[in-house]
Amino acid sequence: MWKKLTGLKDQLHAARGQSVGMQRRLMLYWVSMILAVFAALLLVLSVAGVFSGSDQKLNQALITEQNNVSIQLAQQMGALTAQGVALSSQITNILDDALYIGSVSTLNDQGNRLIALERQLFTPLNAAIQSSPCNGVFVILDATTNTAAPTAETSRAGLYLRFMNLSNKSAVNQDIVYFRGVPEVARENQLELHNRWNLEFDTSRLPGYARLMGQTVTRLADSAHWTGRVRLTDTWEDALLLLVPIQGSDGTTQGVCGIELGDLYFRLSYPAYQSEFGSMVTVLAPMSEGRLRLSQGMTGGLEGTYLSNTDTLTVKEGNYFNTYEGESGTFLGVHTRLNLEINEAPVCAVTLIAQDSWAAAAAQRRTVWILSSLCFLLLMLGLSFCLSRRFVKPIFQSFQAIQEENALESEPSGISEIDALMDFIRSKNQNQAIGEGGLPPDIAELFNTFARRAESLTATERNILRYYADGREISEVAELAYISIHTVRKHNANMYQKLGVGSRDELMLYLELFRRCGRLDELF
Structure with a gap:
């Protein structure tokens, strides 16, 4: 096992000592530069909020919640x-049996008969409150x-059952309290x-009661x-x-x-x-008319918001x-129209969120994107700088060694083409001219390729x-060619590419190598 580990270590050292082609190094360098540019673009778009996608995310969250609550x-x-x-239909049947012929108004001043009738009405009311998603039922x-x-004109007999001590939206095991009606029925049940019990209803404080009593009923649901x-x-x-008229047998x-x-109940339910x-x-x-009237509707739980239900x-x-803008602030949301009306206005189910809380969350998401993009950009710039140094430094050192004629003492550059050329130079006498026929095949091909590219x-x-x-130097070139340094740099970029x-x-380095090989004139 130890021998295998030692052999593997030697192979890794040998792999590190191998030269890498100039083309591969250049490709890696350009890839890092492209990634750096991409990171810079990503940073700019992140600052603009393009990638945070807060609007789309909020839309999805609102639509999901809205679909649930609207249904x-x-x-x-x-x-x-x-x-x-x-x-209403059940109460109509009870009235028909109790009254035989005549209207319910014949029960005026008939306390005993009203008590007997309310005893019968208690059963359907109790069943309704136990089985309906509500917290109260009544009959007037x-x-x-x-x-x-003195209040006889607006005082009317009836029963009103309500849940008390609500803790959730389920009616199971809730305590029922007697809100309106004769106390005998409450005691019996x-x-x-x-604590605000009264014997009869004050219909003057019941919107829509007078209208329902004065209209002809054709269909209860309508x-x-x-x-x-x-x-x-x-x-x-x-x-x-919810008010539903009770129709007598005579149609009144x-x-x-x-x-x-x-x-x-609504806040606990939603x-x-x-x-x-x-x-x-x-x-x-x-x-x-483009206005959502909260004072006429219901709001669910308002925890974490400053929305006013008025x-x-x-x-x-x-x-x-x-x-949605109002005195209590600005909110974002979506709404769905229901098959329902309040005061002849269509009713909507709405899901709202405070604009301030959304803006804070959106800013946080954008900050995360910006920091991530910035870290990516710095990483790519650091990688590009390191690769640039690892790529340019050995070329510069080899170029300097050739200029100073210290090829015999120079260290390997790690670039296969340059190392092959330096090995060739070391094998020759420093004072011996280098001819084209003495170059190794791969080095000769490198020179020939460069010369062909120079023709373009x-x-x-x-x-x-x-x-x-x-x-x-570049400043001297600008003066000699009678052009600006910016133009020289543009020509340089074109030359590097070609x-x-x-x-x-x-x-x-290439120019110096062509000079030492006596082939510099081929480039002009």
């Missing part, structure tokens, strides 16, 4: 509307227990009275009406209310039933989604996302090449 909202609101219509009858009361966000009577709680409207979608760009907020609100946002369409030079380039062969050299030092 969920459409299903929830559709299910609530269907549940409200079904509840067009009757009152005391027509002599072991329900706690709400008559169902969602109010905007309203403050529940004597509470600090806001809610959207006997009252309304409905479903509550509370503000707290918490803020934490994305890489910040908190995404779900909004359900009417939109008309603001009105002006909508500006964009390529990747829309801009223009007259001006050939004249500049002669000045260099005479030992002139002659297949990578630098002036390499060019001067």
